Amino acid sequence: MSMEKKIGCVIAYNEGHNNYGTALVGYSLVKKISDLGYDCEIINYKKKLSIKQKIAFVINAIRVGEAKEIYHRFTAKKIEQKYPHYAKGIAERTKAVNEYKSKKLIPLFREHIGYQNLNEGSKKYKAVVVGSDQVWTPMSLPNKFFNLLFVDDNIPKIAYAASFGVSEIPAFQHKATGKYLDRFSSIGVREQQGKIIVDTLSNKVARVVADPTLLLSREEWETEIADARPKEKDPYIFCYFLGDNQESRSAVNSLKQKTGYKIITIRHMDEYVAEDESFGNEAPYFVDPNDFVKYISNATYVCTDSFHCTIFSIIFHRQFMTFYRFANASKTSRNSRIDSLFDVLKIERERIFNGDICSVIDNKIDYYAVEIKLNEIRNDSLNYLSNALRV
Numbered sequence: 001m002s003m004e005k006k007i008g009c010v011i012a013y014n015e016g017h018n019n020y021g022t023a024l025v026g027y028s029l030v031k032k033i034s035d036l037g038y039d040c041e042i043i044n045y046k047k048k049l050s051i052k053q054k055i056a057f058v059i060n061a062i063r064v065g066e067a068k069e070i071y072h073r074f075t076a077k078k079i080e081q082k083y084p085h086y087a088k089g090i091a092e093r094t095k096a097v098n099e100y101k102s103k104k105l106i107p108l109f110r111e112h113i114g115y116q117n118l119n120e121g122s123k124k125y126k127a128v129v130v131g132s133d134q135v136w137t138p139m140s141l142p143n144k145f146f147n148l149l150f151v152d153d154n155i156p157k158i159a160y161a162a163s164f165g166v167s168e169i170p171a172f173q174h175k176a177t178g179k180y181l182d183r184f185s186s187i188g189v190r191e192q193q194g195k196i197i198v199d200t201l202s203n204k205v206a207r208v209v210a211d212p213t214l215l216l217s218r219e220e221w222e223t224e225i226a227d228a229r230p231k232e233k234d235p236y237i238f239c240y241f242l243g244d245n246q247e248s249r250s251a252v253n254s255l256k257q258k259t260g261y262k263i264i265t266i267r268h269m270d271e272y273v274a275e276d277e278s279f280g281n282e283a284p285y286f287v288d289p290n291d292f293v294k295y296i297s298n299a300t301y302v303c304t305d306s307f308h309c310t311i312f313s314i315i316f317h318r319q320f321m322t323f324y325r326f327a328n329a330s331k332t333s334r335n336s337r338i339d340s341l342f343d344v345l346k347i348e349r350e351r352i353f354n355g356d357i358c359s360v361i362d363n364k365i366d367y368y369a370v371e372i373k374l375n376e377i378r379n380d381s382l383n384y385l386s387n388a389l390r391v
Helices: 020-035 052-065 067-082 086-105 115-124 140-145 171-181 193-200 218-224 246-258 275-280 291-296 305-313 334-343 367-388
Strands: 004-008 037-044 109-113 127-130 157-162 185-188 237-242 261-266 301-304 319-322
Touching: 004 020, 004 115, 004 275, 020 037, 020 086, 020 157, 020 291, 020 305, 020 367, 037 115, 037 127, 052 140, 067 086, 067 171, 127 275, 127 367, 140 171, 157 367, 171 193, 171 319, 185 193, 218 291, 237 246, 237 291, 246 261, 246 275, 246 301, 261 291, 291 305, 301 305, 305 334, 305 367, 334 367
Parallel strands: 004 037, 004 127, 037 109, 127 157, 157 185, 237 261, 237 301, 301 319
Antiparallel strands: none
């Protein structure tokens, strides 16, 4: 394809990061840009940070309430050393996810080492698109990457389903946030709360669009996972918990006791949870993103605190229960994206756990109505992306 059609794409990516939602969102975005007829490259930034910049990053993380995240980063290796079986499992999972990325994402990579090279590289694109999950969290502000501050002023900047991840931006970041938002030619956000942030802090008006994974139909996802490894025949409860809330595990165990179905769970995603060593009947580690989707698609029940596991439960018309991972009062709560998803698709809030699972999870979801709404949102979102790229 011609150079003038080339689109630079910024997605959440980390070589050692094995989160399924992140990989699937990134793939979905670049696939749909490609489907629209554009040659898409993924801009891969290899940072060369000074000690001063690293210190500034840590200070900012603490100020925005992400001290726990910094703590996890510094202690991850120690925990792996303490629990060798856990380290082995994480290595297996990372290997599976990296194999997926090597097929789906890495062939599109264009690497830029250092900020100056990153800025120069941006000049070759027709436009640069940022998307893929929680790219605009307050924690990410100083890196000048996901907010596209590295992109040359003359290159159009587009956001597709960008998420702030939080309900409000800390006051000390208001001015800087508004400044980078004003550089965009089109802003599509994933949550209604994100639109409020954009409309309030900048001179732009944002549009709420679908998460990239929702741009693919059920049929498209079935094609994607046709060769995935899971071949389960017996009924099972699939569990995918990122947080350590033990109430969710207790609820699932009560569902298991009532139904007699086994629990297949994916353990220790964001952190090591000691109690999970005895939770579930099966806990596979060598699971890539398509395997993850296949587990959801074949499950009798799905129980999760994950936004994307909830999305795939909806795509495949599963009976599911979503648990809040964060306290609503928390400054770093990510619950707004769950709320927004349910509101947009008109799904009953009884699907968000409120103390009862056994008498609720079998209640039928009107997936016919959900599909009508989903198709409407999908078409509207694809139109937004198509129009935004015609710059």
